[in-house]
Amino acid sequence: MPPSSSIEFIDTALSCTSRFALSYTDSKQKWFIRKHLLSLIQDYPTFTLSSNTFFHDDGTTVNLLYATGHLHVANHTPSIPLTIWIHENYPCMPPMVYVLSDSTSPIHQDHPFVHSSGATSSPYLQTWVFPRCHLTELVHNLVKIFSHDHPFVYSPAASFTHPSLVSKMEALDRLSGMLHYDTIVLLAQNEEEMEDLSNLQSEMVRRDDIITSMIMGLEHERMNLKHRAMNLMNQADVLVNWLRVNDAKSLVTKLEGEMDDDDAFEAGDEDSKLLIEFLAADSAIEDSMYALDKAVEHGVVSFEAYLRQVRMLAREQFFFRSKLVKLRGPSILH
Numbered sequence: 468m469p470p471s472s473s474i475e476f477i478d479t480a481l482s483c484t485s486r487f488a489l490s491y492t493d494s495k496q497k498w499f500i501r502k503h504l505l506s507l508i509q510d511y512p513t514f515t516l517s518s519n520t521f522f523h524d525d526g527t528t529v530n531l532l533y534a535t536g537h538l539h540v541a542n543h544t545p546s547i548p549l550t551i552w553i554h555e556n557y558p559c560m561p562p563m564v565y566v567l568s569d570s571t572s573p574i575h576q577d578h579p580f581v582h583s584s585g586a587t588s589s590p591y592l593q594t595w596v597f598p599r600c601h602l603t604e605l606v607h608n609l610v611k612i613f614s615h616d617h618p619f620v621y622s623p624a625a626s627f628t629h630p631s632l633v634s635k636m637e638a639l640d641r642l643s644g645m646l647h648y649d650t651i652v653l654l655a656q657n658e659e660e661m662e663d664l665s666n667l668q669s670e671m672v673r674r675d676d677i678i679t680s681m682i683m684g685l686e687h688e689r690m691n692l693k694h695r696a697m698n699l700m701n702q703a704d705v706l707v708n709w710l711r712v713n714d715a716k717s718l719v720t721k722l723e724g725e726m727d728d729d730d731a732f733e734a735g736d737e738d739s740k741l742l743i744e745f746l747a748a749d750s751a752i753e754d755s756m757y758a759l760d761k762a763v764e765h766g767v768v769s770f771e772a773y774l775r776q777v778r779m780l781a782r783e784q785f786f787f788r789s790k791l792v793k794l795r796g797p798s799i800l801h
Contacts, residue, residue, distance in 0.1 A: 469508040473516055477501050480518050480532060489518060490529040490555040499558050503602040504534065507551075510603050513537050514551075521552055521563070529555045535567075538606070540614040545572060547613055551602070561595035562602060564609070572619045577651050581618045742794050745787045752784040 480489055481497045491497050508514055514536030521531045532553045537546040548567035554560040564587040568574045574581050580589045591600065591608040759776055762768040768776075791799045 469505045470512075473508050474505065476516055477504055477532075487518075487530065490531060491553075491557075496557070500532065500553055503558070504532065504553070506601075506603045507534060507606060511536060511538075511606055513539075531555060538610055538613060540610050540617065544617045544620055547618060549606075549609070551606070553602075558597040558601065561592045561600070562605065564592065564605070566618050568619070574618045575620065578618050579616060580612060738794055742791070745791045745794070748787045749784060749791070752780050752787070755780055 478501070481491065481501060483489065491500060504516060508516070514534045516532060516534055518530060518532050521529050521533075523529070533550055534553075535548070535550045537548050539546045550565045550567060552563040552565075554562055565585040566574060566581050566587055568585060574583055574585065576583070581587050587609070589608065589612055591605060594600075756777060759768065759773055759780075763770060763773045
């Protein structure tokens, strides 16, 4: 039997007609509320009754009854402070249930039935149908789901009893919890994959920029080579035309294979002939000295023989260069 104080409070609150009157208007509705609240207090005596203003999410305010107390679900877990507001359209509409938490006992993240704000939404509340559903059975259902998934203790790996051994509602509660945690795992995996794909996309964009820059560089180089080839072709045409005008016979002879390489250049006078000879001799001496350097480097020629040959070649080179200076001046050596 519920305490007489609780009975008196319910009767007084439901019969109040002042500005503090509750938002329950139908007499039959008030009878169901009285019956269900007394049943709740009888089965769960830790709950106490009170009334206050409730603010809906849409901004409307109503004066409602509510029950507050602690649910004890297991010996090894803390009790759960709970507030149950009786909706103004109860029993056609389900009650509003809130788990009360504080800094010492926060609601664990990603609980399948309890939001971080404390608002509770279980399959029993979501499928509420009167008269099958009522207040006492709701609290009994909360005890079952919180015993498997406590709002203050993270335990998503609770074992699932075979469906034939539990009620349909309890099986639905556990299945909802399992699907909730599986969804969280899949979302975390998807987020990780999306992050990897985003990083891969950034890397691909970077590589695309590099490849585009390389292609543009190669295209620029191709255009430069094309211009150079065209310039060389133009210069070759100019040279052919010059030869055709100045020495058509020599050009024909060369094309027919009858011209010697030494006859490709012909001096215009005696000084030019000497100049060509002296320059050729100077270049030949330079080549000889370079060959001697390589021979000494590879040990083919001894150092003494190298010195003798270099002195002899240097004297000859000096002789030819002095002739060149007499013919064209010192600038010829540069």
